[in-house]
Amino acid sequence: MLVAISVLPFAIAPLAAQDSMPPAPYAYRQLDDSGLEARARGLMEELRCLKCQSQSIADSDAPMAGDMRHQVRLRIAAGEDPEAIREWMMERYGDYVSYAPVVSRTTWPLYVGPVVLLLIAGLLLWRRFRKVA
Known part of the structure; x- marks a missing residue:
């Protein structure tokens, strides 16, 4: 103390x-x-x-x-x-x-992350609707 x-x-x-x-x-x-x-x-x-x-x-x-x-x-x-x-x-x-x-080595995930998530979502939707049709 x-x-x-x-x-x-x-x-x-x-x-x-x-x-x-x-x-x-x-x-x-x-x-x-x-x-x-x-x-x-x-x-x-x-x-x-x-x-x-x-x-x-x-x-x-x-x-x-x-x-x-x-x-x-x-x-x-x-x-x-x-x-x-x-x-x-x-x-x-x-x-x-x-x-x-700015895009730097510490901030690039902020720019790439959303694109990757959109690609994954698009792939999942494509696979889902391809099975239905």
């Missing part, structure tokens, strides 16, 4: 630290160039907030979404391609961060 009480502050401290940090400079400030801001905004609407999970980072007020917006704007301002930024975010946070699904 004493060990649990002594470990508790160390377990809670990272949670409190995340929200007490000031927002990143470009979390809420747009880029001066409207063309670059439009590219950044387009990408931000295609990236999922990992904390909210139902909002894009463009719509979320979570601190993590602000940090992600900051990274997107900095990289766009540096001349990086939005697709390269998306790939970097997916490498860093996983495929789930992108609303645009």
